[in-house]
Amino acid sequence: MTRWESYILSAEKVITSYDGKLPLHHYLKDFFKVNPQMGSRDRRWISQLVYHYYRLGHWNKPGLRVEERLLAGTFICEQTPNDILALLKPEWNEKTALPIDEKLQLAGITAGDIFPFPEYLSEGLDVQAFVRSFLSQPKVFIRARRGKQAAIVQLLQQNEVPFEIPFEGCIAMPNGTRIENIITEKSWYVVQDAASQQTGHLFKAHNGESWWDACAASGGKSILLRDKFPDVELTVSDIRRSILDNLAHRFRDARIDGYRGYVMDLSNPFKHDDFRPQMFDGIIVDAPCSGAGTWARSPENLFFFQEGQLRKYEMLQRNITTNVVPYLKKGGQLVYITCSVFASENENMVRWLETNTSLRAREGGLIQGMTLGADSMFAVRFVKG
Numbered sequence: 001m002t003r004w005e006s007y008i009l010s011a012e013k014v015i016t017s018y019d020g021k022l023p024l025h026h027y028l029k030d031f032f033k034v035n036p037q038m039g040s041r042d043r044r045w046i047s048q049l050v051y052h053y054y055r056l057g058h059w060n061k062p063g064l065r066v067e068e069r070l071l072a073g074t075f076i077c078e079q080t081p082n083d084i085l086a087l088l089k090p091e092w093n094e095k096t097a098l099p100i101d102e103k104l105q106l107a108g109i110t111a112g113d114i115f116p117f118p119e120y121l122s123e124g125l126d127v128q129a130f131v132r133s134f135l136s137q138p139k140v141f142i143r144a145r146r147g148k149q150a151a152i153v154q155l156l157q158q159n160e161v162p163f164e165i166p167f168e169g170c171i172a173m174p175n176g177t178r179i180e181n182i183i184t185e186k187s188w189y190v191v192q193d194a195a196s197q198q199t200g201h202l203f204k205a206h207n208g209e210s211w212w213d214a215c216a217a218s219g220g221k222s223i224l225l226r227d228k229f230p231d232v233e234l235t236v237s238d239i240r241r242s243i244l245d246n247l248a249h250r251f252r253d254a255r256i257d258g259y260r261g262y263v264m265d266l267s268n269p270f271k272h273d274d275f276r277p278q279m280f281d282g283i284i285v286d287a288p289c290s291g292a293g294t295w296a297r298s299p300e301n302l303f304f305f306q307e308g309q310l311r312k313y314e315m316l317q318r319n320i321t322t323n324v325v326p327y328l329k330k331g332g333q334l335v336y337i338t339c340s341v342f343a344s345e346n347e348n349m350v351r352w353l354e355t356n357t358s359l360r361a362r363e364g365g366l367i368q369g370m371t372l373g374a375d376s377m378f379a380v381r382f383v384k385g
């Protein structure tokens, strides 16, 4: 058996045992841990094959074999000839540099095969660009902090790292760039997708105000808020202690201090001695969601997605947002964010909140990241009437 055939076999092994419950990169890590004989080149190729497989989303046809789909994925997603196609599908190997639409046609795959849910998408989304975005790994973005852009740029140039600056403070680099080895001072930057950085335009705080990042995760939005408004009083919460521990670690690296952190499940109405009605000037609800705007980074979620899951997210988003509104001052702001491109989690949720709560939408909408090689998100700023 050639090295390439054994890569295909290993990729098949991963795919047939993987059920989508763990993030794919964790699953692959565990797979390689129990297969220590595989070297770094083997690991890279097997991972790439598996990712290519999932990038084809919901494409299927009668009798489609895993190997056939792995080869189709490799043809569509790789831009240069490679040994796998040379051995197993030579007629495609010389065509890898063709435009993506021609390659899809040659492989007999349509955008609708990959993503058969266009009717659920948010208004105004460029569907073709969205589906094409699944077929390559997005870039990695950092946000330069506290006037450090020039110093970061100098380091990137010294290390011959190709980069772009799509807008002030945002630096895009090829995926896989080992930023931490190049910029060793961790407080100079945060890793944050371009779309996520853009949500900050809706944070219209005033210094001294009290803000609550209600679904804080590791604190990406909180750090953005504090960078813009260093004197904002910050409260953060999330559903699990381990998440807040990660946040504490990230805040230390970012030199953010003086905040209050709470473990809270906001899907049910709650009472807490430290939370009084109308105590916050601003609330950020970066809600749990389908994550569809980030599927180019995690194509396994595209593969396992079923439209029935949307209802669960819709209910969670309604409940979390409704449960935090009483803690917002009259005239205060709530920024609702998802990394989804589905209408039910985005504009339909805005309509529902306007009908069922005292929130009134003021500005914002869909942030399409595809042309930048970034994620897509949705963010709207409400004011409480």
Ligand SMILES: C[S@@+](CC[C@H](N)C(=O)[O-])C[C@H]1O[C@@H](n2cnc3c(N)ncnc32)[C@H](O)[C@@H]1O
Pocket (backbone or CB within 6 Å): 214, 215, 216, 217, 218, 219, 220, 221, 222, 237, 238, 239, 240, 243, 264, 265, 266, 267, 286, 287, 288, 289, 320
């Ligand atoms: C999209 S992430 C937030 C990302 C974060 N704001 C950032 O910028 O990195 C959504 C977060 O909501 C949290 N979450 C999920 N269900 C929740 C619940 N019932 N109550 C509170 N938080 C919840 C998740 O644990 C997750 O960390």
